[in-house]
Amino acid sequence: METDFQSAYQEEESRLNATIAEIDRQLERLRGIPVYTGHDFTEQVLEAGREEKRQALAKSLQEPYFGRLDFQEGSGERKPLYIGKIGVDQAEVGDQPMVIDWRAPVASLFYSFTGGEETASYEAPEGIIEGLVYLKRNVVIRKQILERVADTYNSESDQPAVSDEFLVYRLGENKDNRLRDIVSTIQAEQDRIIRAARNTALIIQGVAGSGKTTVALHRLAFLLYQYKDQVSADKMIIFAPNHMFLDYISDVLPELGVGDIQQSTFADWALQLLGLDLPLADNEETLRYWFETPGGMPEITDNVPGRFKGSIVFMQMIRDCLSSMESSSVPPGDFMPWEGATLARETILHWFNEEYKPYPLAKRKERVMARIHRWIEMELKKSPSAAALKDRKKKAAQREKSYANKWPKYEPLLLYKQMFKAVKTAGGWPEEALSGIPAAVLKSTQSDLKKDIIREEDLPALLYMHYLLNDITGGQRFDHIVIDEAQDFSPFQVAVLDLFVRGHSFTILGDLSQGIHAYRGVHSWEEMSSLFAPESTAYFALTRSYRSTMEIIEFANGILENGVKSDLLAVPVFRSGNPVRILPYQTGEAGRVRSLQEGLQQLAGGDYRTVAILTRTLADAAWLHEQLAPGIPDLHLIDGGKKAYEGGLSVLPVYLSKGLEFDAVIVADADLAHYGDQAWDAKLMYVGCTRALHELWIMHEDAVPQYLNNPQEDIVTSGWK
Numbered sequence: 001m002e003t004d005f006q007s008a009y010q011e012e013e014s015r016l017n018a019t020i021a022e023i024d025r026q027l028e029r030l031r032g033i034p035v036y037t038g039h040d041f042t043e044q045v046l047e048a049g050r051e052e053k054r055q056a057l058a059k060s061l062q063e064p065y066f067g068r069l070d071f072q073e074g075s076g077e078r079k080p081l082y083i084g085k086i087g088v089d090q091a092e093v094g095d096q097p098m099v100i101d102w103r104a105p106v107a108s109l110f111y112s113f114t115g116g117e118e119t120a121s122y123e124a125p126e127g128i129i130e131g132l133v134y135l136k137r138n139v140v141i142r143k144q145i146l147e148r149v150a151d152t153y154n155s156e157s158d159q160p161a162v163s164d165e166f167l168v169y170r171l172g173e174n175k176d177n178r179l180r181d182i183v184s185t186i187q188a189e190q191d192r193i194i195r196a197a198r199n200t201a202l203i204i205q206g207v208a209g210s211g212k213t214t215v216a217l218h219r220l221a222f223l224l225y226q227y228k229d230q231v232s233a234d235k236m237i238i239f240a241p242n243h244m245f246l247d248y249i250s251d252v253l254p255e256l257g258v259g260d261i262q263q264s265t266f267a268d269w270a271l272q273l274l275g276l277d278l279p280l281a282d283n284e285e286t287l288r289y290w291f292e293t294p295g296g297m298p299e300i301t302d303n304v305p306g307r308f309k310g311s312i313v314f315m316q317m318i319r320d321c322l323s324s325m326e327s328s329s330v331p332p333g334d335f336m337p338w339e340g341a342t343l344a345r346e347t348i349l350h351w352f353n354e355e356y357k358p359y360p361l362a363k364r365k366e367r368v369m370a371r372i373h374r375w376i377e378m379e380l381k382k383s384p385s386a387a388a389l390k391d392r393k394k395k396a397a398q399r400e401k402s403y404a405n406k407w408p409k410y411e412p413l414l415l416y417k418q419m420f421k422a423v424k425t426a427g428g429w430p431e432e433a434l435s436g437i438p439a440a441v442l443k444s445t446q447s448d449l450k451k452d453i454i455r456e457e458d459l460p461a462l463l464y465m466h467y468l469l470n471d472i473t474g475g476q477r478f479d480h481i482v483i484d485e486a487q488d489f490s491p492f493q494v495a496v497l498d499l500f501v502r503g504h505s506f507t508i509l510g511d512l513s514q515g516i517h518a519y520r521g522v523h524s525w526e527e528m529s530s531l532f533a534p535e536s537t538a539y540f541a542l543t544r545s546y547r548s549t550m551e552i553i554e555f556a557n558g559i560l561e562n563g564v565k566s567d568l569l570a571v572p573v574f575r576s577g578n579p580v581r582i583l584p585y586q587t588g589e590a591g592r593v594r595s596l597q598e599g600l601q602q603l604a605g606g607d608y609r610t611v612a613i614l615t616r617t618l619a620d621a622a623w624l625h626e627q628l629a630p631g632i633p634d635l636h637l638i639d640g641g642k643k644a645y646e647g648g649l650s651v652l653p654v655y656l657s658k659g660l661e662f663d664a665v666i667v668a669d670a671d672l673a674h675y676g677d678q679a680w681d682a683k684l685m686y687v688g689c690t691r692a693l694h695e696l697w698i699m700h701e702d703a704v705p706q707y708l709n710n711p712q713e714d715i716v717t718s719g720w721k
């Protein structure tokens with residue numbers, strides 16, 4: 001065995017040296033070509049191509065590949081295929097690249113092959129290719145040095161099944177403050193999502209830590225490779241919950257050699273598109289209402305503002321109202337630019353209702369007014385004298401202006417205010433349509449709009465109005481949209497986004513068990529899948545969790561089963577760590593602070609690079625930070641306004657930890673005084689516990705909620721050491 005390993009290592013080392021020498025040679029050749037700085041367009045394009053290649057080769061030179069697959073296609077010969085983040089061609093024309101891009105069709109074998117099959121196959125442009133896999137090998141190279149060779153499958157060994165050993169080794173590493181790419185260990189179920197066809201709305205339900213965010217980012221890189229002539233990076237967008245999260249994921253795409261993809265929150269994108277330079281209502285206030293109301297979370301029904309304004313019922317109401325405006329758009333009466341000249345209303349109606357019917361309302365109005373202007377100019381030419389011309393011109397200009405003012409103003413925000421009767425000017429909205437708005441929604445929205453307060457939940461309606469009034473240009477349509485943490489999106493939000501993307505090309509991912517914003521998000525995935533025709537949507541479930549140790553996952557599953565009453569349980573990768581620790585505070589307020597401080601210091605004193613204390617509320621986090629910072633100066637407070645995630649030691653409210661991960665986590669105040677026994681409290685606790693990779697401590701004062709009482713001794717312990 002040892003000799004096998006040595007010979008494998010030697011074989012890989014000599015192959016690596018040969019590869020590096022070849023890449024070096026190619027790079028030197030390219031660097032030897034003088035950089036073109038002239039004005040010839042063709043030369044500029046060629047130079048851009050050379051520069052791209054120079055950069056790719058320089059990157060590849062450090063870690064040319066991470067995997068090897070020995071494959072025999074049909075009755076051909078067995079060949080080793082080396083798979084890397086960037087493909088590298090052989091300098092001489094050969095029959096296969098020296099390094100194959102991980103996104104190439106044949107590379108999918110490296111991910112989909114799970115051992116044991118008689119034949120393996122992959123989908124190539126020319127059809128299904130079948131063959132035999134002899135070897136699947138992981139190769140770790142850092143800065144040109146071969147560090148590790150691990151076979152996950154070898155047909156000649158007595159261990160035929162694909163082993164998880166390399167994956168477990170990778171998962172055991174400590175993390176810094178950024179999400180990383182996983183090209184060397186993408187799992188078969190993740191690969192299917194990454195490589196799914198472009199024109200489909202993929203809906204992915206994945207347990208915490210199943211790699212949803214990571215998979216979505218790899219999918220973008222795949223789409224750009226596979227459909228390079230049909231999609232472009234700057235027409236792709238990722239929507240994520242906040243700026244800190246965007247910062248946290250911002251390294252993955254550049255690592256995969258893909259740049260220029262837009263990354264935004266829904267609110268930022270919507271406000272920019274609407275041209276609204278208004279701050280949205282303080283989200284913290286909404287969060288405080290739902291998360292910090294004494295006595296527990298207020299009841300959530302379909303008629304709370306977030307749910308109603310995010311519903312398809314509200315979307316239809318807006319469509320009906322805007323189409324009812326059609327009949328009341330053209331002002332009453334004929335148009336008379338001066339005495340004796342009349343443009344009959346009939347003619348104007350004909351232009352509006354027939355000739356310009358295909359255009360959206362705002363454009364129709366614009367075109368009709370332009371036509372009226374042309375008509376006036378024709379009429380002016382008939383003036384009997386220069387004095388009459390002057391007089392008519394003056395009158396016509398005034399009357400044209402006042403006629404234009406009689407039209408409705410097609411501005412989404414104004415119409416929205418009219419709809420909620422928050423402004424005096426009537427909008428001609430049909431009463432019967434508006435009677436469907438629940439009284440509480442009407443009242444709170446009216447009061448907000450009167451004060452010029454817009455909330456995030458108002459944005460889908462405003463965007464939809466903008467769309468109906470103006471339509472959008474081809475340039476404003478995306479090639480693909482990723483929605484992360486999609487359980488917090490409303491159906492209306494997704495339906496509006498569908499108007500802004502070509503071919504329903506979506507990757508929508510989330511976890512209903514983490515649906516802590518249920519006052520605005522979806523309660524089941526059917527709410528979203530029903531927006532699309534069955535052939536345009538596909539559903540995937542990811543059940544394996546890669547982030548945390550087995551102990552943490554089992555413990556979190558207990559919360560799901562007993563607290564959330566959900567059966568979306570996570571399946572752990574067999575990676576064992578320390579048991580989850582449940583620790584009571586020392587007595588009194590000072591004891592609470594001391595316990596948390598000792599806990600943090602003990603965890604941070606180990607190998608862990610990122611450690612977080614998660615509190616129930618922002619106020620708790622701020623208070624605790626104040627108490628702990630004098631003794632632990634490098635402790636960061638994370639509040640909603642943070643734009644960058646710095647890693648290290650942090651204290652933050654649990655609801656802001658969504659999407660992030662830390663080597664070790666302390667859930668503070670895990671007692672009934674802070675977390676109730678309701679499903680929603682359990683979801684919040686689930687989010688907190690599943691942020692931990694290696695170590696989870698639960699600290700409390702009074703009795704803990706029942707869903708934390710886990711009887712499994714091998715996964716839970718109490719006491720400090």
Ligand SMILES: Nc1ncnc2c1ncn2[C@@H]1O[C@H](COP(=O)(O)OP(=O)(O)OP(=O)(O)O)[C@@H](O)[C@H]1O
Binds near residue numbers: 182210661
């Ligand atoms: N195939 C894989 N190989 C190695 N690591 C992986 C793999 N899949 C996921 N991971 C790791 O698991 C962790 C969780 O991934 P990610 O944050 O993408 O999951 P998620 O499903 O979006 O999580 P959550 O919903 O809990 O925020 C990350 O550290 C990621 O690198």
